[in-house]
Amino acid sequence: MGLGMTSRITAIYHVTATAATIESRAQGIAVEQSVEMPLAAIDDPRVLEEIVGQVQSITDLGQGVYEVRIGLAVETTGLEAGQLINMLYGNTSIQDDTVLWDAEFPEEVFAAFKGPNVGLEGLRADKAPGRAMTCGALKPQGLPVARLADLARRFADAGPDFIKDDHGHADQAFSPYAERVPAIARAVRESNARTGFKTRYLPSLNGNLDQMRAQIRLGQAEGLDTFMIAPMIAGFSTFHTLVRENPTTAFFSHPTMTGASRIAPAFLHGKLFRLLGADAVIYTNHGGRFGFTRETCRAIARNATKPWGGLKGAVPVPAGGMTQDRVPEMVECYGADVILLIGGGLLLARERLTEETRAFVEAVAALPAPPGPGAEEVA
Amino acid sequence: MGLGMTSRITAIYHVTATAATIESRAQGIAVEQSVEMPLAAIDDPRVLEEIVGQVQSITDLGQGVYEVRIGLAVETTGLEAGQLINMLYGNTSIQDDTVLWDAEFPEEVFAAFKGPNVGLEGLRADKAPGRAMTCGALKPQGLPVARLADLARRFADAGPDFIKDDHGHADQAFSPYAERVPAIARAVRESNARTGFKTRYLPSLNGNLDQMRAQIRLGQAEGLDTFMIAPMIAGFSTFHTLVRENPTTAFFSHPTMTGASRIAPAFLHGKLFRLLGADAVIYTNHGGRFGFTRETCRAIARNATKPWGGLKGAVPVPAGGMTQDRVPEMVECYGADVILLIGGGLLLARERLTEETRAFVEAVAALPAPPGPGAEEVA
Known part of the structure; x- marks a missing residue:
């Protein structure tokens, strides 16, 4: 899967796993936080390219914890606050090997949500x-x-x-x-x-x-x-x-x-x-x-x-x-x-x-x- | 402190503690989920009697876990949904030795919230x-x-x-x-x-x-x-x-x-x-x-x-x-x-x-x- 041209949030998770399991867990989170279905059941190339979450990197932090960076398409959030947290952590919050550690937002997210008034x-x-x-x-x-x-x-x-x-x-x-x-x-x-x-x-x-x-x-x-x-x-x-x-x-x-x-x-x-x-x-x-x-x-x-x-x-x-x-x-x-x-x-x-x-x-x-x-x- | 006549929800927590600490932890939760301040600073007898949470029982469940039952005054919830969860678990959710395990509600809670439509x-x-x-x-x-x-x-x-x-x-x-x-x-x-x-x-x-x-x-x-x-x-x-x-x-x-x-x-x-x-x-x-x-x-x-x-x-x-x-x-x-x-x-x-x-x-x-x-x- 290529990195695509769609604008993405990088969601950063800490995942407890083993060297043998972390790649499939990372891919599992990328799917859970985007299309939430088997990729084999998706025949739309645009969805596969631009909507499905993409594992950007996996880093071993030691002690059985990995940093997993996943690119989530900004358009899935609709730039709406409830949907933003739904896409960042929603179902994955129920998987207790994960922590939502951080996220990096592109400019359009800042422009849409705007932050503090004063x-x-x-x-x-x-x-x-x-x-x-x-x-x-x-x-x-x-x-x-x-x-x-x-x-x-x-x-x-x-x-x-x-x-x-x-x-x-x-x-x-x-x-x-x-x-x-x-x-x-x-x-x-x-x-x-x-x-x-x-x-x-x-x-x-x-x-x-x-x-x-x-x-x-x-x-x-x-x-x-x-x-x-x-x-x-x-x-x-x-x-x-x-x-x-x-x-x-x-x-x-x-x-x-x-x-x-x-x-x-x-x-x-x-x-x-x-x-x-x-x-x-x-x-x-x-x-x-x-x-x-x-x-x-x-x-x-x-x-x-x-x-x-x-x-x-x-x-x-x-x-x-x-x-x-x-x-x-x-x-x-x-x-x-x-x-x-x-x-x-x-x-x-x-x-x-x-x-x-x-x-x-x-x-x-x-x-x-x-x-x-x-x-x-x-x- | 007597049990009072005020109508109470019984909130049930599972608390990880030791025999030496569980009583003070239970009392701490009772205070956190009601007045959230030192009881020594409260001079109003009605607040002490009817508003402060009351530890009803502590039961050793084994393996370092205790069931703590706390009576929370129904009136603190204002019979409003957001405030209900605020009083049931709010700040205590930040204390990671606790689980909100269950709750027993008096009739007026059922009458106010009403449950499913169909x-x-x-x-x-x-x-x-x-x-x-x-x-x-x-x-x-x-x-x-x-x-x-x-x-x-x-x-x-x-x-x-x-x-x-x-x-x-x-x-x-x-x-x-x-x-x-x-x-x-x-x-x-x-x-x-x-x-x-x-x-x-x-x-x-x-x-x-x-x-x-x-x-x-x-x-x-x-x-x-x-x-x-x-x-x-x-x-x-x-x-x-x-x-x-x-x-x-x-x-x-x-x-x-x-x-x-x-x-x-x-x-x-x-x-x-x-x-x-x-x-x-x-x-x-x-x-x-x-x-x-x-x-x-x-x-x-x-x-x-x-x-x-x-x-x-x-x-x-x-x-x-x-x-x-x-x-x-x-x-x-x-x-x-x-x-x-x-x-x-x-x-x-x-x-x-x-x-x-x-x-x-x-x-x-x-x-x-x-x-x-x-x-x-x-x-």
């Missing part, structure tokens, strides 16, 4: 240069709206750059979105007016596309320009649709349900979510409650921020059990192009929430930040 | 009793519309119960949905009129909620009443919204991107997709290209078809490299309440497609089917 530069625009950014989280779900708004006010009085909904906040009876979000937005707005800080509140979007659209409109009516969404729950199409429908709005991706470790985190958070339009990507930092290594986390940050396909950068947001004593080490790890998110660790201060959050904000502001992982390579 | 009984309604059902697949993607319609006609002439789109068919330039689906629907309709068979064609839905709604309307205008959707790509909210908006329409779920083996297949396909409204659930059968065991496959079929929460049954559709010589064994395994899907295996017949499909349909019709796995237990 990106790293936009989110940093009104911040002092050379420092990391900060974020707090409104928890727990179950509190009534008035208590969440009070919590938001006490956070905002300390001037963090962002305050996010817990990802458990949806549209529950105990704090319906349509009551919760205006009340919190008002509390933060009033605090900003009083303090002069520019804290942004991010509500968590939930439900279906119509519901999320209404939630964005409601938030925008309250002056909000930043929202959080969980792409693995919303669906890639829903996520991408909302990003493109709201070109001046920023979106933080939340990692809930990304747990299939069979998509490499550096690819999923650092590239795929960025491609679809995450301005900031929340993920579970090393040394917290989750198992990512420091190397994985820096790879996520590198992919999110490095020059790539002409897209804006996305801000890495390492989280998941972070505490203030980790601030220097995290700034050392990520540099200035990061949002440091401390959730429960600040809430433990209870009545001293504002003071603790203020100490966090000031500690970050005072820390000179080295270049982040994104500066390490030029794409 | 279900097993509806899909069987116009079939001869006591036989399995049959399905073929239109492949490969990349063929022009006229060739796919011709393929559909030749399939339909053999009278299988269903013909489905390949899950790779989306809305690509080579066969746009709005051209492909009417042409195929017409070919099948005309074949049915000529032969007297009642073959149903299922298009594959793709894109966002608006696009899927338009695709359903377009299909319905062509007389179609059955569609295929991939819940892990569409998003649970999108899937559930479409099911409830189209109460006389049947939906087959497709397993693409379900690969996180950390949700037990018997739960995901057999219960969760059924709860949301899959009338038929396609999954990868044992002995084909995928790794599920016969036991796992029968557990999926058992969950899909057994009496459960007053919901209609969903038809198991084992697939993925099936061939005609496996028909007797598959009917022995699944009984009559199954749709036998052969994709590439039939397409290999090429110019003899109709004859091979006819032989498949007749072989199934002639086979007496034993009771399926769903008959083995009474819920």
Whole structure:
């Protein structure tokens, strides 16, 4: 089979196999992720030449793992977000000898999906240069709206750059979105007016596309320009649709349900979510409650921020059990192009929430930040 | 902490741990899947009593694996599909010592989500009793519309119960949905009129909620009443919204991107997709290209078809490299309440497609089917 003239994505898989089996496994993935049928049953030369996936290379990585690079025809994706992940990993995700490790996209993919609306530069625009950014989280779900708004006010009085909904906040009876979000937005707005800080509140979007659209409109009516969404729950199409429908709005991706470790985190958070339009990507930092290594986390940050396909950068947001004593080490790890998110660790201060959050904000502001992982390579 | 009066879902996890660590891991999951913050930072007694997840039991399953049952407050789900999976597994999916094994739902969950529209009984309604059902697949993607319609006609002439789109068919330039689906629907309709068979064609839905709604309307205008959707790509909210908006329409779920083996297949396909409204659930059968065991496959079929929460049954559709010589064994395994899907295996017949499909349909019709796995237990 020749390499053909069709434009292709190179999907990169890590496959556990033996020297005797890897060639047939690689060919099997190429077929599974394209025509999903025996090639002997295909009599159309154009399909064989331009649609069937093509094994581009197989590299022995040692320890029984091979890198397999497969060319997938761009036209099979229809340049649509859900179909993109369907073609990249769909059925092969069910074969547990595989990891979707990475992908290389041709220009037309970047041009079609477009990436972040405001990106790293936009989110940093009104911040002092050379420092990391900060974020707090409104928890727990179950509190009534008035208590969440009070919590938001006490956070905002300390001037963090962002305050996010817990990802458990949806549209529950105990704090319906349509009551919760205006009340919190008002509390933060009033605090900003009083303090002069520019804290942004991010509500968590939930439900279906119509519901999320209404939630964005409601938030925008309250002056909000930043929202959080969980792409693995919303669906890639829903996520991408909302990003493109709201070109001046920023979106933080939340990692809930990304747990299939069979998509490499550096690819999923650092590239795929960025491609679809995450301005900031929340993920579970090393040394917290989750198992990512420091190397994985820096790879996520590198992919999110490095020059790539002409897209804006996305801000890495390492989280998941972070505490203030980790601030220097995290700034050392990520540099200035990061949002440091401390959730429960600040809430433990209870009545001293504002003071603790203020100490966090000031500690970050005072820390000179080295270049982040994104500066390490030029794409 | 008392057990409280709040209505709870029992989420069941399998956790790899040691006797020394399992209690704190179980408590960690209970917190992660509810308030996601240190309990010491919560001063609201109602949240502590009614919202925080509760460890109900821990059972040593041997070999370093424990069953952990956790009561999650129904109200945290907002009775919404996306938020349901967020609360069941969200962040915990990122902790690789866990498997979401199963869940027990209270009545209000069944009442809210409602399950299949037509279900097993509806899909069987116009079939001869006591036989399995049959399905073929239109492949490969990349063929022009006229060739796919011709393929559909030749399939339909053999009278299988269903013909489905390949899950790779989306809305690509080579066969746009709005051209492909009417042409195929017409070919099948005309074949049915000529032969007297009642073959149903299922298009594959793709894109966002608006696009899927338009695709359903377009299909319905062509007389179609059955569609295929991939819940892990569409998003649970999108899937559930479409099911409830189209109460006389049947939906087959497709397993693409379900690969996180950390949700037990018997739960995901057999219960969760059924709860949301899959009338038929396609999954990868044992002995084909995928790794599920016969036991796992029968557990999926058992969950899909057994009496459960007053919901209609969903038809198991084992697939993925099936061939005609496996028909007797598959009917022995699944009984009559199954749709036998052969994709590439039939397409290999090429110019003899109709004859091979006819032989498949007749072989199934002639086979007496034993009771399926769903008959083995009474819920």
